[in-house]
Amino acid sequence: MTNTRRSRSRQRLGYSRGVQSLATPSTQTWIGSLLLLALLAGCGKPDPADHYVRPEQVMDFAKLFGQNCSGCHGMDGQLGPAPPLNDPLFQMIISDSQISDLIHKGREGYAMPAFAIAEGGPLSDAQIQVIVDGVRKQWKSDLPAETPEPPVYQVSQDDPAGVRDGNVDAGKKLFTTVCMKCHGADGREADGQSSGDGGILSHAFGELVSDQLIRRIIITGRPDLDMPDYVELGKQSDLKRPLTEQEIIDLAAYVRSAQHAPKPVPQRVAL
Ligand code: HEC
Ligand code: HEC
Known part of the structure; x- marks a missing residue:
């Protein structure tokens, strides 16, 4: 209570009469300790890291x-x-x-x-x-020396995932063999943290991601979300070996065609 009142009156004094009138013995010690504090805190030496950088x-x-x-x-x-x-x-x-x-x-x-x-x-x-x-x-880190040459990032610039020439039927079969155990037959499982509620085969998810992204995810998986890469995806499935370049292309072609399939007509409207 008293402290607040004192500091309020100091403020008022400062504003109305100027610094001169503040220089009573008690305020001199007060200013002195502030200066000391400032020095101790290193204010005298500006830290270059504090400077505004455009x-x-x-x-x-x-x-x-x-x-x-x-x-x-x-x-x-x-x-x-x-x-x-x-x-x-x-x-x-x-x-x-x-x-x-x-x-x-x-x-x-x-x-x-x-x-x-x-x-x-x-x-x-x-x-x-x-x-x-x-x-x-x-x-970027070196992969183990015996690592086989991985698939390329882009099949070509204008068709990065090669979906134009991919075989959708072959891709669909591979999806069942390789992807279904986690994503479900309709791509709705694996409880889409990144792919949203509709799942990876949904129209909504398809709108958000490029062909290139689909290809890249089939090659690299999502190690941060526990989806395996093309080597492990293949090995952990009935194929028992890494996915081949053609299989990666066919899978991307199928995922894209499923995403772009006409939306099913809703059976009933939820209110
Ligand atoms: C061992 C389980 C597992 C298998 C097998 C698997 N996935 Fe996934 N996948 C996941 C998980 C987990 C995620 C992250 C959650 C999500 O987005 O659904 C994911 C995410 C994805 C995504 C979205 C990635 C993103 O960045 O948003 C795509 C696309 C995908 N998977 C495609 C595939 C395809 C195609 C196959 C088969 C070749 C496959 N997955 C096989 C577990 C798996
Ligand atoms: C507003 C969100 C956003 C910001 C900000 C952003 N990115 Fe991206 N980035 C994305 C998305 C989404 C994709 C994948 C798009 C696709 O192909 O579907 C992506 C793709 C990429 C890819 C290619 C990945 C692949 O799998 O092909 C690289 C590399 C990348 N971003 C780097 C960067 C860097 C570096 C920055 C900062 C300078 C940055 N991004 C900022 C959203 C963003």
Whole structure:
């Protein structure tokens, strides 16, 4: 009570009569201890890290990734709503220029935005390079020497997952053999943390993801959500061996065709 009143009257004094009149012996000690505190706290030496850095001058990978990517790809490049980046197999199949290109231009039609200033984004070419280098340094690691050559990231640029030439019927059979035990016959199981309530074969999920993403997930799985990669997917199924390139293409073709199948007419409307 008394303290509050005193500090209130100090404030009033300060405003009305100026600093001069504040310099009574007791306020002198008060100011003195404040100065001492300030010195002890190191206020005399400004910390360069506290300086405001203009957004276009940020060149630190952790900051750039934290501000621009982690909201979707997760703090450590995993467990976000967008596909994980911290996966060694993914890092092995994608090239520096593909990563750089994606950051520059985004993935048109999907939630991956364009970041280059030239594309209306916030980042300079130099900053994008810092991110590419950081993503590599942080998450690219050598796979064991005996690892067989994995499938390519893209079958071709205009048909990344090769779905045009894929065999939908063969893909459907493979889905039953390889994917159904976790995703269910209609793709509704595996309790979609990322694929939503409709499941991976739903129209709604299909709208959100690109052909490229489907291919990539069949190759790398989602290690952060316990979906195995193409080697383990095949080995753990009746095939008892890694999926082949053609099987990956056929699976992607089937998943896409199921997602794009006409929506079933609702039987009744829930109120
Ligand atoms: C051992 C269980 C398991 C098997 C087998 C499996 N998955 Fe998955 N899959 C998961 C889990 C768990 C998730 C994450 C939760 C979700 O999205 O449903 C997932 C997610 C996905 C996603 C969404 C990924 C994302 O980033 O949103 C796709 C697409 C997918 N799986 C396709 C397949 C296909 C195609 C096959 C067969 C070739 C397959 N899965 C086999 C467990 C499995
Ligand atoms: C608003 C959400 C969002 C932000 C922010 C974002 N991404 Fe993405 N990103 C996505 C989505 C969604 C995809 C997958 C799109 C698809 O193909 O369906 C993706 C795909 C990617 C891919 C390709 C992954 C693959 O499996 O093919 C890379 C690499 C990538 N992003 C890097 C980055 C980097 C680096 C940043 C920061 C500079 C970033 N992203 C910011 C949502 C985002």
